[in-house]
Structures are given as C-alpha cells and as structure tokens.
Amino acid sequence: MKQQNQRLGLVTLAAIALLAIGVVIFTSLKGSKPEFPDFKQVAVDFSPDGFNEEEQPYLGDKNAPIKIVEFSDYKCPACKRWNEEVLPALKREYLDTGKAVLYYVDYPFLAPDSNLAALAGETLYQQDEDYFWVYHQRMSEFQGRKDETWATKEFILDLIRTYIPEADLKKFEEDLDNRTYSTNIKKDLLLVEHYQVRGTPTVFINGKEVEDASYAGIQAAIENL
Numbered sequence: 001m002k003q004q005n006q007r008l009g010l011v012t013l014a015a016i017a018l019l020a021i022g023v024v025i026f027t028s029l030k031g032s033k034p035e036f037p038d039f040k041q042v043a044v045d046f047s048p049d050g051f052n053e054e055e056q057p058y059l060g061d062k063n064a065p066i067k068i069v070e071f072s073d074y075k076c077p078a079c080k081r082w083n084e085e086v087l088p089a090l091k092r093e094y095l096d097t098g099k100a101v102l103y104y105v106d107y108p109f110l111a112p113d114s115n116l117a118a119l120a121g122e123t124l125y126q127q128d129e130d131y132f133w134v135y136h137q138r139m140s141e142f143q144g145r146k147d148e149t150w151a152t153k154e155f156i157l158d159l160i161r162t163y164i165p166e167a168d169l170k171k172f173e174e175d176l177d178n179r180t181y182s183t184n185i186k187k188d189l190l191l192v193e194h195y196q197v198r199g200t201p202t203v204f205i206n207g208k209e210v211e212d213a214s215y216a217g218i219q220a221a222i223e224n225l
Contacts, residue, residue, distance in 0.1 A: 035153065036112035037119050037179050042186040048194040051204070052187055056103040057125050057132045059095045066100035066222055069204040071107040071192065074117035074139045075146055076200045083140040086215045094222070104136070106188040107200050113151035115185070120156045122181045123172055124164070131164050138163050 046052075051069045053062075068090070072079045087102075094100035106122065108114035117139060125132035138159055144150030153176070160167055175181065191197075195204070203213045210221045 035116070037115045037182055037185075038112075039108075039115060039182060039186050039189055042179075042182045044183040044186045044190070046183075046187045046190055048187075048191050050207075051103060051105060051191060051195075053103050055184060055187070056105055057121075057129060057136075058101055058103045059091060059133070060101035061098045062101055064098055064101040066094065066225070067204075067206050068094075068100055068102045068218070069105060070102060071105045071188075071197050071200055071202040073106075073108050073110050073114050073200045074121070074151060075108075075110045075114045075143065077143070077146055079201045080140050080143045082201045082213065083137070086213070086218070089215045090218065093219075100222070105191060106185055107192050107197060107202070108185070108189075109200075110146060111149065113149050116153065116176075117151040117156070118185050118188075119179065119182060120172075120176055122184045123175045124160070124167065126175070126181055127167060127172065131167050134164050135159070 051067075053067070053069075056069075070082075072082075090100070090102065095102055106118040108118040121132055121135055121139070124135050139151070142159065156176075157169070157173065160169060160172065195209070201213055203210045203218060205218065205221050206225060208221075210218055212218075212220070
C-alpha cells in the first residue's frame with residue numbers, strides 16, 4: 001500500500017509538472033507576435049486621394065512640376081535593377097536639378113519578409129528621412145534570393161548597426177516589434193488597390209502609369225507631358 005501511494009504521488013507530481021510546463025508554453029505562444037507582420041489584419045480610415053505624398057519618402061524638390069511615384073518591394077529583383085540602373089540617372093538628370101520629385105511607395109507582396117522589410121523602412125523613415133534612404137540603398141545592394149527568407153529582423157538590425165550607426169536602435173526595435181507604423185504601410189497597400197498596381201517596380205508620372213519603367217521609357221514619358 002505504501003509503495004502504491006508513493007507511485008501515485010510521483011504520478012501526480014509528474015502530471016502537475018507537465019501541466020505547469022504546458023501553461024508556460026501556451027502563455028508564451030499566446031503573448032508572442034509572429035515574426036512577420038500581416039497587414040491584412042490592420043485597419044485604417046483612409047480613402048486615397050492622390051498618392052498620399054505628404055507621408056511618403058521622397059527625393060528631389062516637392063515643388064517640382066514633374067511628380068514621379070514608384071511602387072516597390074525590397075525583395076523584388078526587378079526593383080534592385082531599377083535602383084541600380086534607372087534611379088541614379090533619374091537623380092542626376094531630374095531630381096538633383098529640381099525638375100522632378102520622386103516619391104517611394106511600399107508594395108510588399110512577394111513574401112512575408114517583404115512585409116517586415118517595408119515596415120522597417122517606414123520605421124526608420126519616422127526617425128530620420130536620411131536613415132530611410134541609406135536603408136533603401138543597402139537593402140537593394142544586399143538583396144537575397146526572392147525565394148529565400150532573408151529580410152529577417154536579425155538581418156535588418158545588423159544592416160542598421162553597420163550602415164546607420166547613428167540611428168536609435170533601441171527605439172527602432174521597439175517600434176518594429178510593436179508594429180507602430182503598420183497603418184502607414186496599410187495606406188500604401190490601399191493606394192496599390194486604388195491605382196490597380198499589378199507588380200513592382202511600377203512608376204507613375206504626374207498621375208499616369210508609365211508602361212516602360214526603364215530610364216528611356218520614363219524620359220520619353222516626361223518629354224511627352
């Protein structure tokens with residue numbers, strides 16, 4: 001009888017221990033956020049009127065007569081080529097000379113880590129617009145394969161430590177974890193729907209979509225205004 005009571009006691013203790021472990025695991029999972037944000041779950045009161053230019057990162061003179069808007073995804077290989085081959089020429093010929101202004105709009109759609117990359121860029125932009133453009137350049141430069149999950153929090157934090165050391169990394173991480181600026185990305189996605197953007201990079205000039213987003217195509221569109 002004594003041995004039976006001991007065995008029963010051990011079984012009871014084991015059951016209690018397993019229950020406690022299960023509660024801890026459940027509580028931890030319940031309180032944790034997924035690694036990548038889901039903007040489908042974000043609600044915002046926003047009706048597109050123009051491209052929401054006042055909230056977008058931009059290069060050039062806001063008062064310039066030519067308004068260029070680019071929709072982009074950090075994981076898009078074609079966007080990387082556009083950044084390397086088209087943007088420098090646009091900057092040299094139109095943006096730096098006051099002829100045009102370029103607005104950047106997020107369209108993260110290729111993978112879940114596209115969402116995190118977009119949110120990270122927006123979070124940095126809220127700290128300092130210059131931080132955003134360094135991030136934009138380096139994310140393009142070090143772009144991984146489209147079919148691999150590379151735009152992780154660790155990757156982004158390392159990139160900021162290395163190339164934007166003056167940024168407030170603690171605040172950045174807090175805002176990123178809290179999804180503080182998710183509504184800003186949601187607004188961009190509502191612009192995508194409103195203007196029926198089908199892929200990236202997609203470019204608009206003075207409100208009209210440019211079929212050929214190469215430098216020659218954009219130049220021709222500008223000349224035909």
